[in-house]
Amino acid sequence: MYSDYVKSDSRSFESDKQFITAPIYYVNGSPHLGHLYTSVAVDILHRFALLFGESFFSIGTDEHGQKVEQSAQRNKCETQDYVDSMYIEFYKLMNAANIKYDAFVRTSSKKHKDNVLNFWDKLCKKGDVYEGAYSGWYSTRDEQFYSEDEVSDGANGKIAKISNSPVEWLEEKCMFFKLSKYQNILLDYYKKNKDIIKPSSRYNETIGMLEAGIPDLAVTRSRFSWGVSCGEGQVIYVWVDALSNYITAMENNVDYWINDMIHIIGKDILKFHAIYWPALLLSADYALPKRIYAHGWWTVNKEKMSKSLGNVIDPFEILNKYGIDQLRYCIMKEMSFGQDGDFDHERIKNRINTELANVIGNLTQRILSFVWKEYEETLEINSIDENDYELLKCWDECLENSYSAMKEQQIHVYLEEVRKAAAKTNQYVDGAAPWKCDDANKRRILSVGIECIKRMALILSPVMPEMSKKILNILGCEINIDSWFKSINYRKLDKPSPLFSRIIG
RNA sequence: UGCGGGAUAGAGCAGCCUGGUUAGCUCGUCAGGUUCAUAACCUGAAGGUCGUAGGUUCAAAUCCUGCUCCCGCAACCA
Numbered sequence: 001m002y003s004d005y006v007k008s009d010s011r012s013f014e015s016d017k018q019f020i021t022a023p024i025y026y027v028n029g030s031p032h033l034g035h036l037y038t039s040v041a042v043d044i045l046h047r048f049a050l051l052f053g054e055s056f057f058s059i060g061t062d063e064h065g066q067k068v069e070q071s072a073q074r075n076k077c078e079t080q081d082y083v084d085s086m087y088i089e090f091y092k093l094m095n096a097a098n099i100k101y102d103a104f105v106r107t108s109s110k111k112h113k114d115n116v117l118n119f120w121d122k123l124c125k126k127g128d129v130y131e132g133a134y135s136g137w138y139s140t141r142d143e144q145f146y147s148e149d150e151v152s153d154g155a156n157g158k159i160a161k162i163s164n165s166p167v168e169w170l171e172e173k174c175m176f177f178k179l180s181k182y183q184n185i186l187l188d189y190y191k192k193n194k195d196i197i198k199p200s201s202r203y204n205e206t207i208g209m210l211e212a213g214i215p216d217l218a219v220t221r222s223r224f225s226w227g228v229s230c231g232e233g234q235v236i237y238v239w240v241d242a243l244s245n246y247i248t249a250m251e252n253n254v255d256y257w258i259n260d261m262i263h264i265i266g267k268d269i270l271k272f273h274a275i276y277w278p279a280l281l282l283s284a285d286y287a288l289p290k291r292i293y294a295h296g297w298w299t300v301n302k303e304k305m306s307k308s309l310g311n312v313i314d315p316f317e318i319l320n321k322y323g324i325d326q327l328r329y330c331i332m333k334e335m336s337f338g339q340d341g342d343f344d345h346e347r348i349k350n351r352i353n354t355e356l357a358n359v360i361g362n363l364t365q366r367i368l369s370f371v372w373k374e375y376e377e378t379l380e381i382n383s384i385d386e387n388d389y390e391l392l393k394c395w396d397e398c399l400e401n402s403y404s405a406m407k408e409q410q411i412h413v414y415l416e417e418v419r420k421a422a423a424k425t426n427q428y429v430d431g432a433a434p435w436k437c438d439d440a441n442k443r444r445i446l447s448v449g450i451e452c453i454k455r456m457a458l459i460l461s462p463v464m465p466e467m468s469k470k471i472l473n474i475l476g477c478e479i480n481i482d483s484w485f486k487s488i489n490y491r492k493l494d495k496p497s498p499l500f501s502r503i504i505g
Numbered sequence: 506u507g508c509g510g511g512a513u514a515g516a517g518c519a520g521c522c523u524g525g526u527u528a529g530c531u532c533g534u535c536a537g538g539u540u541c542a543u544a545a546c547c548u549g550a551a552g553g554u555c556g557u558a559g560g561u562u563c564a565a566a567u568c569c570u571g572c573u574c575c576c577g578c579a580a581c582c583a
Contacts, residue, residue, distance in 0.1 A: 023583065034583035041583095141580085165579080200522060205509070266583035267509090296510090297583070299576090307581050333531095336519075340510070340577090347517075350532065358545060366542030373541085416519080416530075430539075430547045446541095498543050 017054035019257035020046050023265050024060035024105060024245050027086035028067050031093045033298050033305065033331075033343060034266065036315035040328050041295060041337065041411060042264045043099045047462035048406045048414075051481045056257055058249030059094070060105030061087050065238045066143055069226035079226050083108055096319050097328065098465055103249040107241055115248040116228045116241050122284040128178040134218050137167035143238060145170075145218055174234065175220040182279035183214050189278075189288070197274050198409065199338040202267065202294045206274040214275060243277045247286070254286075261289040264409070270294050293409045296340035305343075313343055325464035326352050326500060329415070332463065337411045349503045359422050360456065361499040364471065366429065367449040368496035374442070380487050381447040388448045391428045395421050395455045399484065402459060418459055425452045450475070454488050467499055 022042040025035055042057060049055035063083040072082035087106060094101065105112055123129050136145040139160050151158045151167055158167050187210045190196065190203070197203040220234040221227070227235035250257045265273050270292075278288050300311045319327055330348045333355070335341025371379060384392070398421040405413035434445040454475050461468035461479050468479065474493060477483040 026582075029581055032582080036583085038583045194522095201510075208508085264583095268582070295583075297577090302576090304577075305582085308579095312581080334517095339518095342517085344517090347532085353543095354532070357543060362543055362545050364542095366546075368542095370541050412519085420530090426546060427548095429541075433539085433541085435541045500543085502543060502545090 016260070017056075017257075018049050018260045018262050019056045019058070019250065020049070020262045021246050021249070021264065022057075022059040022101075023269060024062040024107065024242060025090050026062045026065075026068075027083050027090070028065075028071055030086075031089055031315055033300075033313035033315055033318070035090070035093060036097055036319075037298065037331055038264065038266060038295065039094065039099050040097055040331060043097075043101070044328070044332060044411060044462045045262075045264065045406065045409060047100065047465070048402075051458075051462070051479070052403070056103070056250070056253075057101045058103040058105060058246065059099070059101045060103070060245055060249070061090050061107065062238070062242045062245075063087065063106055063108040064227040064235075064241055066140060066221070066224040066226065069224050072226075080108065093315055096316055096324070098324050100465075103251070105245040105248050107245060111251075112245060112248045113228050116236060116244050117230070119244045119247060119280075119284055120228075120230055120236060120240070123177060123280065126283050126285075128181065128283045129175050129219065130178070132174065132176045132218075133171060134174050134176075135169070135171040138170040138223075139165045139167045140223075141165040143221070147215075172222055174218050174222065175230070176216045177219040177240070177280070177283075179214050179217040179276070179279050182282055183210055185282065186210055186275065186278055196289065196291060197270075198291065198293045202270055202274070202292075202338075205270060209271060209275060217276065239272050239276055240280065243272065243280060259287045259290070261287075262291040262409075263289050263293070265292065265294050267294040267296060291409070293338070295338055296335060298335075299340065299342045301344055302342055318348075322348060322352060322503075323500075325467045326356055329356060329463050332411050333415050335412065337409055352500060353502045355419060356500040357498070357502045359419065359426065360460075363422055363426050363429075364453050364456070365496060365498050367446065367453055368474070368493060370434065371446050371450065372493040372496055375446075376492050378489060378491070379443060379447045379450055380489075381444075381451055383444065384448060385444070387428065387432065388444065391425065391448060391452065394424050395452060397421075399455070399459060415463065418456065421452075422456055425449070425456070428452075450488060455484060458483055470499070 020042055022038055025031070039059060042059065046055045046057035061083075063086075068083060069079055072079040075082055091104070093099075094104070107113075120129075134145060136147060137151045137158060137160065138145050142160060142165050146160045146167055151160055153159075159165060160167050187207070190207060190210070194200075194203060197206050217237070219237040219240050220230060221237060222233050222235070225235060227238065228241050230236050246261065246263070247254060263273050273289075273292050281288055298305055298313070300313060303309060303311060305312055322330070327348070330351050331343075333351060334343070334347065398417045401417045402414040405411075405417065429445075429449060432445045434442045434449075437445065453471060454477060457468045457471035457475075458477065458479065458481075461472070472479060472483075475488040477486070477488060
C-alpha cells in the first residue's frame with residue numbers, strides 16, 4: 001500500500017529558474033534589523049526555489065554617492081577605505097545570518113564600474129541621454145533636484161516639500177535620461193501585467209505615479225566625484241549606478257537569467273524599481289523583471305525604528321541572543337510579507353518557546369528518542385493504515401500549498417502551512433499512542449512519524465538550514481525535493497538532543 | 506489640503522484581489538486527558554453583531570460610497 005501511495009502521490013513540480021535579488025545596501029550606516037530581514041527573506045525564497053530548480057541570488061553594497069564621500073571626510077579617511085570598512089559590516093552580517101548568496105556586488109568594484117559604463121553606453125547609443133543645463137532647487141541631502149512647486153519656504157530658506165530638506169538654487173550642466181518617453185509604455189505594460197508589482201497596493205501606487213507623469217531624469221552630477229565617472233567632471237547618478245548592479249551580478253550569464261528577475265525590495269525604493277529601472281532596462285534593450293515585491297517595515301514596540309529614538313535593533317545582537325535559525329524563523333513569521341510589522345522581544349521569546357521548542361522541537365524529540373530507545377535498526381515504512389495515509393497526505397498538501405505560496409512570495413503562508421502540519425503530526429502521535437502498541441504497530445507508527453520528521457526538516461530547510469541539516473543527516477537525506485518521496489535510510493540513531501531550548505524568564 | 510497603510514474575540518494576526526460552509530489561527534484564560542517527549546503533547550469551553558452609516562446582491566469581513574479614529578510621510582533607512 002505504501003508503494004502505491006508513493007507512486008500515486010509523486011508529482012513533478014514545475015522546475016523553473018529564477019534570478020532573485022535583494023537590494024544593495026547603502027554603506028552610509030551600520031546594518032540593522034531591516035537589512036537582516038530583507039536578506040533573510042530573499043535567502044529563504046532562494047533556498048526554497050533551489051529545492052525544486054534553479055535560483056541565482058544576488059545582493060551587495062551601494063558604495064557611491066555624495067553622502068558616503070562626506071562621511072568619509074568626516075571620519076578623516078580615504079573614501080575607499082571608509083567604504084571598505086562599512087562593507088565588512090554587511091559581509092559579516094551575511095555570514096552571521098547564514099545568507100547563501102551567489103553574487104555580492106560592491107558598486108565600487110572595477111567589475112561593476114565597467115558594467116555601469118557599458119550600461120551607460122547602451123542608453124547613450126539608444127539616444128535616450130541628452131545634454132541639458134539644469135537649473136533648479138537642489139538638495140544635497142536627497143541628492144536630487146526639485147522644481148519650483150516642489151519647494152516651499154522653511155525656517156532657514158527654501159526646503160523641499162517632500163523631504164523638508166534644505167535646497168539651494170543651482171544651475172549646472174548635466175545629462176538627462178528620457179524617462180518621460182517610457183511613461184506610457186510602462187503604464188500600458190503594467191496595466192496588461194498586473195501581477196508584476198506586488199502587493200497590489202504597490203501596483204496601484206506605481207500606476208498613480210505613472211499617471212501623474214514622470215519628467216526626464218537628471219542622471220549625472222558634477223558636485224562630487226565619488227561615483228562612476230562618465231567624463232567631463234560628471235559622475236553617473238547613484239540610482240543608475242546602483243540599479244545596474246543587478247546586471248553586474250549576472251556576469252556572463254545575463255542572457256540566461258535576465259528573463260527571470262525577481263526583485264525583493266523595501267517599500268521605500270518602489271519608485272526606483274518599478275519606474276526608473278524598467279525604463280532603463282527598456283532603453284538598454286533588456287527584458288523587464290517578472291516580479292517586483294515590496295515588503296514592509298519594522299517598528300519596535302510600535303515605534304518607528306530610528307537612531308534618534310535609540311531603538312535601532314542590532315542584528316548581530318539578536319542573532320547571538322536567539323540563535324540564527326530561531327531568529328530567521330521568527331522575523332519571517334512575525335509579519336505578513338508585504339505588510340509592516342512590529343519587533344517585540346516578548347513575542348520573539350514566546351514564538352521560540354511555543355512554535356519552535358514545543359511544537360517543532362518537541363515533536364522531533366518525542367519521535368526520535370522513542371526510536372532511539374527501542375530500536376537498533378532501520379525503520380522503514382512498509383505498510384500503512386488509513387490514519388497513516390491521512391497524515392502523509394496532509395504533509396503532501398503542505399508541500400503543495402507551500403510551493404504555490406512561495407511562487408507568490410507569501411513566506412508567512414508557507415510557514416503557517418508547516419506549523420499546521422506539525423500540529424497535525426502531534427495529534428496523530430497522541431491518537432496512535434505507539435507507547436501502548438504491540439511491536440508491529442509501534443514500528444508502523446514510528447516509521448510514519450520518522451517520515452513526517454524528515455518531511456518537516458526538508459520543507460523547513462530554507463528557513464532553518466542548520467536545524468534541517470541536523471535532522472536530515474541522521475536520516476541520510478539530501479536536501480532536494482526527491483528526498484520527499486524517497487524512503488529514509490538510517491543507522492542506529494545517535495542519542496537525540498532537543499532542537500531548540502526554551503527561553504526561561 | 507495631500508499621499509500611503511491600518512481598524513476582525515483580552516493581546517497579536519490571517520481571510521478581502523477571484524462575494525457563498527457554524528468568520529479562522531497563534532498567544533493568553535478556564536476545565537479535562539495523557540506520559541513517548543523540552544512542566545511538553547492532546548481534547549473541550551468561554552470570548553467577535555469583522556471601526557461606523559448607507560448601497561449593490563438571493564448572499565458582504567469580502568465589492569461600491571460617505572464618515573470616524575489610529576499610524577507613517579525630519580534624519581538614519583530594508
